[in-house]
Amino acid sequence: MRQVLPTPADEVVVSDCYARDERPARPGRPWVVINMIASIDGSTAVAGRSGGLGTPADHQVFTALRALADVIVVGAGTVRAEGYGPPRTPQAEQERRVARGQSRFPRIAVVTGRLDLDLSTPLFTESVEPPIILTGTAASAEARAAVTEVADVHVVGEAQVDLARALAALAGLGAGVALCEGGPLLNDQLLAEGLIDEICLSVSPMLAGGESARIIHGSAPATPMPMRLDRALEEDGMLLLRYVRA
Numbered sequence: 001m002r003q004v005l006p007t008p009a010d011e012v013v014v015s016d017c018y019a020r021d022e023r024p025a026r027p028g029r030p031w032v033v034i035n036m037i038a039s040i041d042g043s044t045a046v047a048g049r050s051g052g053l054g055t056p057a058d059h060q061v062f063t064a065l066r067a068l069a070d071v072i073v074v075g076a077g078t079v080r081a082e083g084y085g086p087p088r089t090p091q092a093e094q095e096r097r098v099a100r101g102q103s104r105f106p107r108i109a110v111v112t113g114r115l116d117l118d119l120s121t122p123l124f125t126e127s128v129e130p131p132i133i134l135t136g137t138a139a140s141a142e143a144r145a146a147v148t149e150v151a152d153v154h155v156v157g158e159a160q161v162d163l164a165r166a167l168a169a170l171a172g173l174g175a176g177v178a179l180c181e182g183g184p185l186l187n188d189q190l191l192a193e194g195l196i197d198e199i200c201l202s203v204s205p206m207l208a209g210g211e212s213a214r215i216i217h218g219s220a221p222a223t224p225m226p227m228r229l230d231r232a233l234e235e236d237g238m239l240l241l242r243y244v245r246a
């Protein structure tokens, strides 16, 4: 893996690069970093999933960010499409987390209004700590009761989850860094509410075409937000870009 910016270097260790970055908690909420992969032409999924865009290079960033996060926030659409399971933190990263005062594994927090989740999947049956569910009051009492059996449910909104309240709830659980892994609809609301501090974007050397969403895609009214390019890594044509709020 070579570093292109800020200073050229022939070989860098991805996990070290990301571990050195500063991610201070914000007033009343964690630092929010979004990690996404897109093709050159901006597609975020091939045949409905992001895996077709990936290479070992972006997987290193995926693993490095998960190793640093206190909580991984994800929209229910992505959980359903990608078949989310418990985080598989490598043993060495677990040790580093413990040394930093973190739990061995980041927790997964799912944003969902409908609570239409498969509760028999490993995410709910095999997680070391139960997943966190961030929901509103829209789903039925029966659905909420069923999810409460296998997850830590937080009601933070009404018809829609109030994302600022959701992040405040995660801060209340001790989260200082929230890694958001999408999808585009969730990202769109985070942008509209001014809740994005950092974007890690892997640009896959591929043209995908089709109709898939961009990394932030939806109808929430957003004001364009300037970002500063903090770092660029490259391996086998995959660009690994880190932007922070300007």
Ligand SMILES: NC(=O)c1ccc[n+]([C@@H]2O[C@H](COP(=O)([O-])OP(=O)(O)OC[C@H]3O[C@@H](n4cnc5c(N)ncnc54)[C@H](OP(=O)(O)O)[C@@H]3O)[C@@H](O)[C@H]2O)c1
Pocket: 035, 036, 037, 038, 043, 044, 045, 048, 049, 050, 074, 075, 076, 077, 078, 079, 081, 082, 111, 112, 113, 114, 115, 116, 136, 159, 160, 161, 162, 163, 181, 182, 183, 184, 185, 186, 187, 189, 213
């Ligand atoms: N390229 C990448 O890096 C990447 C990353 C992630 C995902 N993806 C792709 O993106 C697609 C899925 O993304 P998506 O944009 O369709 O879905 P998404 O953002 O993952 O999830 C949308 C769902 O999240 C829930 N949600 C989001 N905001 C909410 C709010 N404020 N209140 C209540 N519920 C809320 C709703 O769930 P309920 O319906 O349960 O109410 C909504 O249907 C998949 O194809 C996936 O492969 C790509």
